[in-house]
Amino acid sequence: MSEKTPPIQATKMMKKLMADHFLALDRAAAEGSPKVAWCTSVGPAELLIAMGFEVYYPENHGALLGATRMATDTIPVANALGYSPEICSYLTADVGAFLKGITPLTKAYGIKGVPKPDVLVFNTNQCRDVQDWFEWYGRHFNVPAIGVRTHRGVGEVRDYMVADVAQQIKDLIPTLEQVSGNKFDIDRLREVVGLSKQCTEQWRAVLEYGARVPAQMNFFDHTIHMAPAVVLRGRPEAIEYYDTLLAELVEREKAGYSAVPGERIRLYWDGMPVWGRLRMLAELMNELKAAIVCSTYCNSWIFGAFDANDPFESMARAYTELFIVRDEAYKENYMLEHVKRYGCQGIIFHDAKTCPNNSNSRYGLPQRFAEVHGVPSLVINGDLNDLRCFSDEQAKTNIEAFVEQIEEAAA
Amino acid sequence: MFFGGIDIGASATKAALIDDSGRLLGSAVLRSGVDFTGSAAKGMEMALAQAGLEAGQVEGVFACGYGRKNAAMAQETRTEIACHAAGAYHHFPQALTVVDIGGQDNKIIKLNAQGLRTSFKMNRKCAAGTGAFLEEMALRLDLPLESLNGLAEKATEEATLGAFCTVFTATEVLSKIRDGVKIEALVKGLFRSVVKRVMEMDIFEGTVIMTGGVAAHNPYLAEMLSLELGREVLLPPLPQLNGAWGAAILARDFRARQLASE
Numbered sequence: 001m002s003e004k005t006p007p008i009q010a011t012k013m014m015k016k017l018m019a020d021h022f023l024a025l026d027r028a029a030a031e032g033s034p035k036v037a038w039c040t041s042v043g044p045a046e047l048l049i050a051m052g053f054e055v056y057y058p059e060n061h062g063a064l065l066g067a068t069r070m071a072t073d074t075i076p077v078a079n080a081l082g083y084s085p086e087i088c089s090y091l092t093a094d095v096g097a098f099l100k101g102i103t104p105l106t107k108a109y110g111i112k113g114v115p116k117p118d119v120l121v122f123n124t125n126q127c128r129d130v131q132d133w134f135e136w137y138g139r140h141f142n143v144p145a146i147g148v149r150t151h152r153g154v155g156e157v158r159d160y161m162v163a164d165v166a167q168q169i170k171d172l173i174p175t176l177e178q179v180s181g182n183k184f185d186i187d188r189l190r191e192v193v194g195l196s197k198q199c200t201e202q203w204r205a206v207l208e209y210g211a212r213v214p215a216q217m218n219f220f221d222h223t224i225h226m227a228p229a230v231v232l233r234g235r236p237e238a239i240e241y242y243d244t245l246l247a248e249l250v251e252r253e254k255a256g257y258s259a260v261p262g263e264r265i266r267l268y269w270d271g272m273p274v275w276g277r278l279r280m281l282a283e284l285m286n287e288l289k290a291a292i293v294c295s296t297y298c299n300s301w302i303f304g305a306f307d308a309n310d311p312f313e314s315m316a317r318a319y320t321e322l323f324i325v326r327d328e329a330y331k332e333n334y335m336l337e338h339v340k341r342y343g344c345q346g347i348i349f350h351d352a353k354t355c356p357n358n359s360n361s362r363y364g365l366p367q368r369f370a371e372v373h374g375v376p377s378l379v380i381n382g383d384l385n386d387l388r389c390f391s392d393e394q395a396k397t398n399i400e401a402f403v404e405q406i407e408e409a410a411a
Numbered sequence: 412m413f414f415g416g417i418d419i420g421a422s423a424t425k426a427a428l429i430d431d432s433g434r435l436l437g438s439a440v441l442r443s444g445v446d447f448t449g450s451a452a453k454g455m456e457m458a459l460a461q462a463g464l465e466a467g468q469v470e471g472v473f474a475c476g477y478g479r480k481n482a483a484m485a486q487e488t489r490t491e492i493a494c495h496a497a498g499a500y501h502h503f504p505q506a507l508t509v510v511d512i513g514g515q516d517n518k519i520i521k522l523n524a525q526g527l528r529t530s531f532k533m534n535r536k537c538a539a540g541t542g543a544f545l546e547e548m549a550l551r552l553d554l555p556l557e558s559l560n561g562l563a564e565k566a567t568e569e570a571t572l573g574a575f576c577t578v579f580t581a582t583e584v585l586s587k588i589r590d591g592v593k594i595e596a597l598v599k600g601l602f603r604s605v606v607k608r609v610m611e612m613d614i615f616e617g618t619v620i621m622t623g624g625v626a627a628h629n630p631y632l633a634e635m636l637s638l639e640l641g642r643e644v645l646l647p648p649l650p651q652l653n654g655a656w657g658a659a660i661l662a663r664d665f666r667a668r669q670l671a672s673e
Contacts, residue, residue: 370529370530376530379532381535393477394516394533397490397491397492397533398533400490401490401492401493401531402531404489404490404492404493404528405528405529408493408527408528409527409528
């Protein structure tokens with residue numbers, strides 16, 4: 001086994017893809033064609049692509065603001081505007097950045113600002129905040145903010161829920177036709193859903209490399225390489241990218257590489273990444289020889305239900321089957337199944353101050369994992385973007401102590 | 412053979428030297444200040460002098476606490492969670508819930524009968540219920556920190572303080588002063604606040620042990636927690652030194668494993 005893991009080469013291709021994506025958006029916004037649609041990360045992107053829009057994902061921008069730590073300066077701007085520090089810090093970071101006239105896209109791609117939307121399309125499966133977020137921009141640009149209101153606390157996904165969401169997606173079409181000037185084409189939608197399905201299956205295959213012992217990729221790698229599955233699904237480039245990445249992973253496994261050299265401990269991560277502290281956390285985990293091999297967050301872009309033959313129903317099902325909208329029993333079973341399959345010895349729950357929807361430690365789940373399933377857990381307090389809510393020292397001590405505990409038990 | 416432990420906390424640095432049996436030979440407590448490396452060195456020097464030992468006679472030193480990476484003399488570091496657990500189990504070898512109230516954070520550590528940690532919790536990113544809370548309140552009340560325990564103990568009444576946040580509690584305290592509430596009652600109310608913050612952190616099982624500087628200087632807190640829990644709350648011989656003592660125990664056990672494998 002190699003003690004030094006060389007970087008993943010496919011990353012270069014991904015950087016180019018992302019640059020192309022943002023430059024295309026910038027061009028479209030400048031030229032007024034094709035039209036630009038903003039979409040939530042787990043929104044009906046396939047429909048927008050099929051209707052000929054360039055699609056921009058503000059949550060991706062929010063994550064970039066977090067990862068570059070620009071969010072620290074932009075969140076207070078939105079707070080001062082009346083958007084509480086308690087609400088989604090993607091929203092506050094993004095709106096604050098817009099008001100300050102700054103974006104990480106400038107440094108990365110030479111782009112002056114985010115692409116002006118012609119329409120904003122949300123899906124509240126992530127949370128209600130995305131709707132408020134998009135409505136702010138809708139008012140600012142005087143463009144339509146439309147969307148899908150999802151079911152929440154879903155146990156079994158029932159047909160009536162699927163039918164409802166499918167109808168809501170269909171109801172978006174007249175507005176999208178009007179804004180884009182294009183007629184809806186069911187065959188084009190079938191094609192895009194088919195491409196998304198392929199992308200999602202490849203992303204699943206990438207994530208499965210975390211199940212190898214030692215893991216070939218970890219959570220921190222996943223947060224980087226998930227970008228095409230988030231912003232380019234439904235497009236052939238994403239499939240080409242994951243083909244390349246998967247081929248490289250085969251070779252890396254043969255060469256005996258591992259995500260964390262000398263892996264001793266395997267962990268599951270639940271909740272949002274702490275975008276501004278990914279490097280610090282990755283280095284800490286490397287030092288502890290602990291690999292986070294699986295996460296609820298990165299698994300959220302696996303949409304197994306997509307079916308090109310039945311695009312509306314399958315999109316509705318895929319976007320309702322998501323972990324984030326499910327009930328506690330489903331979440332417990334889902335996590336348990338993954339903890340077992342990936343050989344995790346413990347769970348780190350990130351309780352993100354501004355993301356209650358994606359913080360699953362608040363209703364006794366860690367305690368149930370310990371008592372019922374014998375899986376130890378750690379809850380760290382923090383946030384996805386607002387580093388005012390995160391203490392490096394407390395997080396480090398907590399994680400180190402958790403790894404000590406697991407090692408003691410294993411010895 | 413002799414072993415050392417150094418616990419560089421947010422407020423105080425503690426050093427402990429033990430022999431093979433775990434008996435304490437020398438110790439020191441000093442302010443951590445801003446030079447953690449210097450405080451650690453000085454603390455160990457003081458402990459060595461008290462024990463009548465030279466640094467070269469010490470087989471191994473482990474460090475814990477926020478400044479654990481700054482202890483130049485330490486071979487290994489462990490978290491203060493591991494060390495408080497080891498220290499408490501050394502004195503009370505049974506299933507335990509250890510409550511460590513530190514200068515900056517509180518910890519609840521659960522151990523099984525074999526001394527293995529089964530879980531732990533630290534307070535959220537907030538100083539409510541920690542030593543810093545009592546320090547801030549002592550300042551607001553213009554009282555020496557060391558007088559709090561005696562005042563709480565002799566209180567015949569208790570002020571009810573409802574706020575969670577240290578700053579809001581300070582405001583509440585000021586309004587109680589305006590209302591003529593006695594200082595003793597206020598201090599007891601503050602102690603109750605610490606006990607409540609600790610109790611809402613976890614479920615208490617087994618024998619409850621209270622460690623850390625706050626318990627060392629305010630043993631009445633253990634009495635109040637005991638009454639609230641309806642079970643005995645015990646203090647180790649030197650609660651403030653418990654983490655450093657535990658670090659030394661871990662250094663000793665580590666050396667024993669090394670020798671066994673040679």
